[in-house]
Amino acid sequence: MSPDQQRPDQSKADRSKADHRTRLTVFVALAANLVIALAKAVGGVVAGSPALLSEAAHSVADSLNEVFLLAALRRSRRPPDTRHPFGYGKERFFWALLAAVGIFVMGGCFSFFQGVEALRDGAQEKLSGYVAGLVVLGVALLAEGASLYRAVHQARGEDRGLRDPALRTVIAEDGTAVLGVCLAIAGMALHMVTGQVVWEASASLAIGALLVFVAYRLGADARDQLIGEAADPELSDRIREQLAAEPEIVSVEALFTMRLGLETTMVAARIDLVPGLDSEEVEEVLVRIKGALAETFTEAGQIFLDVTDRSAQEARESPAATGERGGA
Structure with missing residues (x-):
């Protein structure tokens, strides 16, 4: 197998391993x-x-968002x-958007509701279960911290890092969870x-505001x-x-790119070739340039090259076409 064939296969294998780690x-x-x-639900009710x-x-x-992310990795x-x-x-971007909506609706809105209800009902006399609740939150803090550490460690060890919406969402969720647990502990302790x-x-309202902010940022990224x-x-x-470095290209008139996925990008360019090339030579040049781009940029999954019609362009810019006349 030639080196050119090995490189795409190796890149595909690396992506598969990265997906396995993310999963x-x-x-x-x-x-x-x-x-x-x-544990939180039982402790909260008690x-x-x-x-x-x-x-x-x-x-x-x-939890629901992680199910969405697993579906994204597979599909x-x-x-x-x-x-x-x-x-x-x-x-991946679609399921990341659904995860952001889930954080907003199930997390942020419910937290706001709990905070408003607590303010309306006033102080509670029964605080005996709060010690157990604080223990639950302490255990949750350790678990969320361990999950956050793993996600951050993986992001730092990979080239694609936070470009992966699944990994970015996990880090955002775990980071928000750690901060949210700290707010809940502080609120419960001060209440006691x-x-x-x-x-x-106030802690519930702060948790809700935090979740709404994170959901907005994740949703905005997925939307883009x-x-x-x-x-x-x-x-x-x-x-x-x-x-521009290709000898047959006079100029690059326009270049457009669009991300089609985590590691796939579409490249479309409008180029001006040197004059004097016949149709067969133009085709050979385009095939060679596309191959060189694909070899250098493995993420360029789709490459389109549009050759400008130089003769037509020169005709449009000629003095006769523009209505200009030379002096006598």
Whole structure:
């Protein structure tokens, strides 16, 4: 097998391994959130704690989102077909958008509801279950912290890092969960010390605001990618430089890129070739340039080159076409 054949195969194998690690990270987060959600829900009902119930809703939302992310990892690797000739890479962005909606609705809105209800009902007399609730939150903090550490460690160890929407969502969820648990602990502890439920209600409202903010950021990123986000400027500049360096290309009139998935980018360029090439020579040049681009930029899954009609362009710019006349 030639080196040119080995490189795409190696890149595909690397992507498969990265997906396997991401899938394992999501499974770890899912298992942790399911156990934590059950513990928080039971503790919240026993203690009557709005902050603990808000955190239970937060964990339930995270668990559902991890299911979405697992679906994204599986479905986004389907090969192109006649109905989707550019592949299914954007499945990751779609399921990441659903995860953001889940965080907003199930986590943020319920947390706001719990905070408002606590403020309306006033102080509660029964605080005996709060000690057990704080223990539950302490265990949850350790579990969420371990899941966050794994996700961050994986992101740092991979080239694609936070470009993976599944991995980025897990990090956002776990990071928000750690901060949310800290807010819940503070609210419950202050409620126990002062007897004022306003502290715990404020913690629930703060958790809700935090979840709404995270959901907005994740949703905005997914939206940009779904409607057609360009490749990184650095990648576009490198592609333009390589095209401009080709001896048969006079100029690169336009360059367009769009991310089709996590590691797949569409490249479309309008180029001006040197004059004097016949149709067969033009075809050979385009095939060679496309092959060189695909070899250098493995993420360029689709490459389109449009050759400008130089003779027509010169005719349009000639003095006769523009109505100019020379002097006598």
